Structures are given as C-alpha cells and as structure tokens.
Amino acid sequence: DKGGHKHFMAKEIAEQPAVIGDTLRHYLSAAGGGLTLPQPEMDFTQYDRLTLVACGTAYYACLTAKYWFEQLAGLPVDVDIASEFRYREPPVPARTAAIFVSQSGETADTLAALRYCEGRAAKILSIVNVPESSIARESDLALPIHAGVEIGVASTKAFTCQLTVLLLMALKAASDREAIDPARLSDLLSHLRGLPSTINNTLELNEDFRKAAYQLSSAENALFLGRGMMYPLALEGALKLKEISYIHAEAYASGELKHGPIALIDEKMPVIVMAPRDALFDKTVSNMQEVMARGGKVMLITDAPGAAAASEDTWLTLTLPQVDPILSPILYAIPAQLLAYHTAVAKGTDVDQPRNLAKSVTVE
Numbered sequence: 001d002k003g004g005h006k007h008f009m010a011k012e013i014a015e016q017p018a019v020i021g022d023t024l025r026h027y028l029s030a031a032g033g034g035l036t037l038p039q040p041e042m043d044f045t046q047y048d049r050l051t052l053v054a055c056g057t058a059y060y061a062c063l064t065a066k067y068w069f070e071q072l073a074g075l076p077v078d079v080d081i082a083s084e085f086r087y088r089e090p091p092v093p094a095r096t097a098a099i100f101v102s103q104s105g106e107t108a109d110t111l112a113a114l115r116y117c118e119g120r121a122a123k124i125l126s127i128v129n130v131p132e133s134s135i136a137r138e139s140d141l142a143l144p145i146h147a148g149v150e151i152g153v154a155s156t157k158a159f160t161c162q163l164t165v166l167l168l169m170a171l172k173a174a175s176d177r178e179a180i181d182p183a184r185l186s187d188l189l190s191h192l193r194g195l196p197s198t199i200n201n202t203l204e205l206n207e208d209f210r211k212a213a214y215q216l217s218s219a220e221n222a223l224f225l226g227r228g229m230m231y232p233l234a235l236e237g238a239l240k241l242k243e244i245s246y247i248h249a250e251a252y253a254s255g256e257l258k259h260g261p262i263a264l265i266d267e268k269m270p271v272i273v274m275a276p277r278d279a280l281f282d283k284t285v286s287n288m289q290e291v292m293a294r295g296g297k298v299m300l301i302t303d304a305p306g307a308a309a310a311s312e313d314t315w316l317t318l319t320l321p322q323v324d325p326i327l328s329p330i331l332y333a334i335p336a337q338l339l340a341y342h343t344a345v346a347k348g349t350d351v352d353q354p355r356n357l358a359k360s361v362t363v364e
C-alpha cells in the first residue's frame with residue numbers, strides 16, 4: 001500500500017517525521033530529557049575505540065557517526081566497508097566495540113564482518129531495522145531503528161533512523177565518558193525532539209526540489225560536495241542519484257576538489273553543494289567560487305544564513321530550515337532523497353525497483 005503516493009520511495013520519504021519521532025520515543029525517556037537505552041546497558045567507558053562496519057547507505061550512516069563519536073565523546077572511530085573489512089582481516093585492539101549497521105540485518109558482507117569480530121571485539125553491537133534478522137541475533141546487543149518496513153530499494157527512512165540511533169549512541173557515549181557539558185546535552189536532546197517537525201517543514205519544500213530535479217534530469221554527470229559532517233551526506237546524495245536516476249554522480253570532500261576533480265568542471269557538470277552555515281561554511285564558499293570561476297553550475301543546499309552569505313552567482317539555491325550543526329546530517333538527508341526521487345521521476349525510471357539492484361544483498 002503506497003498510502004496515496006506514486007511510489008513506495010515517496011511514501012517512505014514522507015514517513016520520516018513520524019518514524020524518527022517513534023525512534024526518539026523508544027530511546028528517550030519522556031521526562032527530564034534523560035537518555036534511556038535498552039538493556040543490557042552499553043557503558044562506553046569500557047571501550048577505547050569503536051569500529052563501525054556496513055555497506056552502501058548504512059556505511060554512509062557510519063561515516064557520519066564517526067564525526068559524532070569523535071567530536072561529542074572524544075572516542076576514536078574506524079569506519080569500514082564490510083566487504084573490505086572481512087578480507088583485510090584487521091587486528092581488533094583490546095577494548096574495541098564493533099558496531100554493525102544494516103537495514104535488513106541480512107547483508108552477507110556485513111554478517112561475515114560481524115562473525116570475524118566474534119571473539120575478537122569486546123562487544124558486538126548492531127543497529128538494525130529487522131529485529132529478528134541474522135545480524136541482530138548474532139550481536140551481543142541489537143538496537144532497533146523502528147523505521148518500519150522499507151520497500152523502496154533506495155534506502156530513505158532507514159538511513160535517517162540509523163542516523164538518529166547513532167547520534168543517540170554518540171550522546172550516550174559522551175555522557176558516559178563525561179565528555180559533554182550536561183547543559184549542552186539537554187540542549188541537543190531538546191533539538192532532537194524538535195527534529196520531526198523541522199523535517200516536516202523541509203518536506204513542504206518538495207515543489208522546490210521537484211523543480212530543481214527537473215533541471216538536473218538532463219545532466220549526464222553530477223558532482224556532490226560537502227565538508228565535515230556534510231561529506232558523508234554528499235556521498236549519500238550521489239549514491240541515491242546514481243541508484244534511481246542512473247545519472248553518473250560522484251561525491252568529494254570539498255577540500256579535495258583541487259586535488260583532481262576540479263578538472264571535470266564545465267557548464268555540463270552540475271555541482272551540488274551541501275553546506276549549512278556552520279564553522280566550515282566560508283571554506284565551502286571558496287570551493288564553490290572555484291567551481292563557478294570555471295563555468296561550473298552550483299546548486300547550493302543551505303540554510304537562510306548560508307543563502308544570505310553565499311554569492312548570488314549560484315545556479316540554484318535551496319534553503320532549508322536552520323538546525324544545530326550536530327543535527328544537520330539528518331536534515332540534509334531529505335534534500336538528497338528528494339532530488340534523487342524527482343530526478344528519477346522526471347526521467348521516467350523505475351524508482352522503487354531500479355535495474356540491477358536488490359533490496360537485500362544476501363550473496364557476495
């Protein structure tokens with residue numbers, strides 16, 4: 001049942017305020033803004049290092065979480081693609097917790113990476129959407145993301161719910177390790193509680209994204225740029241666009257632009273820049289100017305202060321609500337999804353069942 005939407009993907013995008021609200025309700029106690037986690041408790045003072053392993057979109061959730069665990073909790077994080085991790089046979093240092101993120105809980109490479117860590121990691125934690133899955137069953141602790149069934153092959157609501165649980169874990173780690181000021185913690189928790197309504201407001205910009213996507217749909221290639229926590233979101237934006245619209249898209253950390261990809265810039269290469277006005281914004285603006293000076297067309301996705309500060313020479317500027325920079329990866333997933341969705345619709349591709357792809361990759 002597509003609930004009145006044209007595609008499951010559209011329905012699942014629209015469900016995000018509700019399902020993120022559910023995720024938050026499952027993890028946060030109702031009063032006082034305190035954090036409650038499922039039993040058995042995960043005490044992050046017992047670990048000196050985290051290893052996060054996943055595939056595809058779940059891997060980009062892990063890459064985002066690295067910024068959160070490191071910045072908020074001072075906990076070093078290694079992130080790896082499951083198919084690389086399992087065959088590299090990496091050492092797993094003592095006092096390492098291994099975290100596996102998977103919507104289906106059945107991805108063959110992620111499961112094999114988990115089995116490799118059995119007996120090697122101090123703790124095996126999984127973040128899954130399907131609680132009765134193999135990955136959940138074989139973990140010491142499985143945290144459900146409460147996204148509900150996801151049917152579209154392109155992951156949308158599972159990604160934002162994975163991010164929500166990972167951010168809650170990073171906040172739990174920060175609190176366990178006394179790395180965060182309690183006032184800042186409760187501030188972030190109250191921002192998190194407001195996130196479903198901010199996402200709702202962002203979804204109301206649907207028409208702006210549809211128009212932008214229409215312009216994007218004639219491109220053969222696209223480049224996504226982001227800095228800091230927006231870098232994994234750029235990767236996710238490029239993956240979504242490739243998967244369902246078949247436009248060749250790549251993502252780079254903005255600072256890498258002049259180390260190679262700038263050679264690709266011309267008027268036929270749209271560059272999608274994801275940049276809220278955070279501490280790194282000015283650096284991203286100078287990367288944008290490098291693109292525009294070479295005739296590149298910039299689609300800037302930012303907030304109102306970012307739109308005001310950016311140059312007027314962008315091809316398109318899309319303005320999202322302003323949120324605390326820690327929360328922006330979750331919010332900026334929405335434009336990444338809407339752009340890909342509307343581009344695919346404009347091109348007439350099979351949005352829910354893109355060619356050559358399966359929802360769950362249970363073989364290597």
Ligand code: M6R
Pocket residue numbers: 055056057058101102103104105106107110153154155156240243359360361
């Ligand atoms: O079920 P999983 O989360 O383990 O799946 C991982 C990837 O196969 C998945 O995220 C894939 O990249 C999606 N099609 C992305 O939209």
